[in-house]
Amino acid sequence: MELRQLHHFVALAEERQFTRAARRVNIVQSALSTSIRALERELDAPLFVRSTRDVRLTGAGEIFLEKARLAIEAVRDARSAVAEVQGLKRGTLKIGTVQSLPAFLDLPLLLARFHQRHPGIEIRLIQGSSSALADRTRAGGIDAAFFPVGTHLTDLVTTMIACDEVVLACPRGHPLEGLTGVTLEAIKDFPFVDFETGWGTRRLVDGRFGDAGIGRHTAFEVSDLDTMLKLVSLGLGIALLPETVVVARDPDIGMARLSSPELCWELVVAHLPVAGPGTPVAAFLSLLHESLVITDTAQLPEA
Structure with a gap:
């Protein structure tokens, strides 16, 4: 059982419709359906009653929903606690982005959550073209950048967002x-x-x-x-x-x-290899990982 499956399950339980739930977790509907079926096989119990109009939880699903929410929250708390131990009290986080992300990623909300967790870290936001953002990320002027694929990225760590x-x-x-x-x-x-x-x-x-x-x-x-x-x-x-x-x-x-x-059109987040936990960019990427269900093309570092 993986954390992303718990996110899939909670999204479907709350949205009660595969299309809306798939959009919420940013994957295609067929991938969401496959994930839910795999979870049901692992638990050896049906979690949803499916109809042509919507889905609803079974008795087992209602019990599992409570536990799944607790597990997700526990992971969030654990990551937050580790970040505090690592001393993320000050520093700078430089994020690059192209325009028109809201349809795929609520970056302002993500930055607000990061600020709430790490108020001592200064956040800087830089907009630009894909090539300019990639160049600045390579040079260390940007910690992580969001832009569509279309430029040479073999020297950067990339993770697909959409x-x-x-x-x-x-x-x-x-x-x-x-x-x-x-x-x-x-x-x-x-x-x-x-x-x-x-x-x-x-x-x-x-x-x-x-x-x-x-x-x-x-x-x-x-x-x-x-x-x-x-x-x-x-x-x-x-x-x-x-x-x-x-x-x-x-x-x-x-x-x-x-x-x-x-x-x-493929949207990625790109960054240089992260030296280790305890840095603002590692904390930001960890928050991104828990906030979105994403398809990895490279392993995100834990914060």
């Missing part, structure tokens, strides 16, 4: 709205709204068009997501963006799906 399908965003009523299997060739002549070079999804999109040997017309280059979505909603262009962003941000935005192979 993986989201890239979809086509268009204004409501656009000829492409609602279509599936849209090819790059079919959209190359439409005006695009995109981020400046090096920002957001620009590197990913440029790379896919470049690999396909297809040119496109970028009519608007912006540095923030809100402006991009507004331009799209007003019919000035189309954009390729993570599905979660498109669905969450603007009711005037329509959507279409690309043909296979799907284009995926």
Whole structure:
């Protein structure tokens, strides 16, 4: 039994619906279902009664929910106690981030929780492009940075936070709205709204068009997501963006799906190897680990 399974179980017990619970713990629904079934096999007892509309706890599930919450809280308390023993009373934590994380990660809330646990540690937040953040992290100017994959990262420790399908965003009523299997060739002549070079999804999109040997017309280059979505909603262009962003941000935005192979946007947290426990960055990464159920590409250090 793993801690992440307890997080999965509690999320499903509280949300009572697989789709909402999967979104809450930031994994796909099939992965959540697999995790719950494995937990039930290990306990040799059904924890949920499933229906087409929702799920509800069995008697065994209700008892296990209480114990699971206690176990999660005990782990949090243990980590907090260890951090206090290590003397995290002062220091600086430098966090880098690209824009538009709220759909995937509530970074301000995470930093607030870190400040609550370690009020003596000064927190600095730096925004920038993926390449700039990666360079500053390599140089030691940033302790940990959140940005999408798309740059050379073999010299940094990375952990995936989210993986989201890239979809086509268009204004409501656009000829492409609602279509599936849209090819790059079919959209190359439409005006695009995109981020400046090096920002957001620009590197990913440029790379896919470049690999396909297809040119496109970028009519608007912006540095923030809100402006991009507004331009799209007003019919000035189309954009390729993570599905979660498109669905969450603007009711005037329509959507279409690309043909296979799907284009995926991957968000990671990157940092240099951590020397050991007792440092602000180790404590922050530990808090991130317990706050999110994430897919590891490298082991996060314990604080």
